[in-house]
Amino acid sequence: MDSKIKEKSGTLYITATPIGNLEDITLRALRILKEVDVIAAEDTRHTRKLLSHFEITTPLISYYREKEQQRSVQLVERLLAGESIALVSDAGTPGISDPGAVLVSLAQKEGVTIVPIPGPSALATALSVSGITDSSFLFVGFAPSKKSQRKTLLTSLTDQPHPIIFYESPRRIQGLLNDILQVMGDRKASWARELTKIHEDLQYGTIAELLALASSKNNRGEFVLIVQPGKLVRAEGDNVEELLIWYRDNTSLTLKDVSRKIASDLGLSRSAVYQEALIIYKKK
Ligand code: SAM
Secondary structure, rough: OHHHHHHOEEEEEOOOOOOHHHHHOOHHHHHHHHEEEEEEEHHHHHHHHHHOOOOOOEEEEEHHHHHHHHHHHHHHHHHHHHOOEEOOOOOHHHHHHHHHHHHHHHHHHHHOOOEEEEEOOOHHHHHHHHOOOOOEEEEEEEEEHHHHHHHHHHHEEEEEEOEEEEEEEOOHHHHHHHHHHHHHHOOOOEEEOOOOOOOOOOEEEEEEHHHHHHHHHOOOOOEOOOOOOOOOOOOOOOHHHHHHHHHHHHHOOOHHHHHHHHEEEEEEEHHHHHHHHHHHHHOO
């Protein structure tokens, strides 16, 4: 990168904002939001409310998923011309299940100075009250909304040994819990709902218990779901037929889920395993 351009270029501040309670914004974030030339926001109307609460009048420009590429080019041009820019998302830390990565990588490529302004994230907040003692975890974010894709993902995660963290909306929480129960079996789990808000709700139990709660409760608010690893059960069998018989006789997995699991474990086509499963399951 040409050092002259670098000297002149402005700074990109990746700025975390509250996930509910406005008191959670940091003093540094407030100063940066006041001082930059422009704030790039996932939803300008949403961020305008935050800014007016703190009497900040910095101009806003939209930066959202569908326009990430195009907007990133424009924003990096402005950075290279010397403007300073803060990027914010609707809630929490940009780039974590939120737009941001495209802008950051283009700014990196062009030698722009990038400064993180840390603050709230639903991920760290939920983890802090999970009581999980493992030092590692697997952050999935949002599972796919299509059931078959979601089940394929869950199948691939069944045997991994770390707690798994999902983001989920109230509309889909039951579907996700239901699929986890079917594919991964009942396990210890917890959810953190409406974090930092008036109706903050932390629940600890098993997937089946959370599912019962989700079915009986008014599930407003967003969720972070943490699923503990299950007991590692080794399926016994040297070939597809033997494995199918083992799953049929030792688990409550559906024929489809068993086919998905065996196909994923052995790297086979799911439809081929499914055809064989139809025969094996008929025999019982
Ligand atoms: N970038 C954000 C962060 O750092 O946490 C996440 C944005 S993502 C689009 C939104 C998801 O984060 C929600 O669906 C929910 O799973 C989680 N989330 C955000 N705010 C939350 C809150 N107050 N309580 C629980 N979960 C929350």
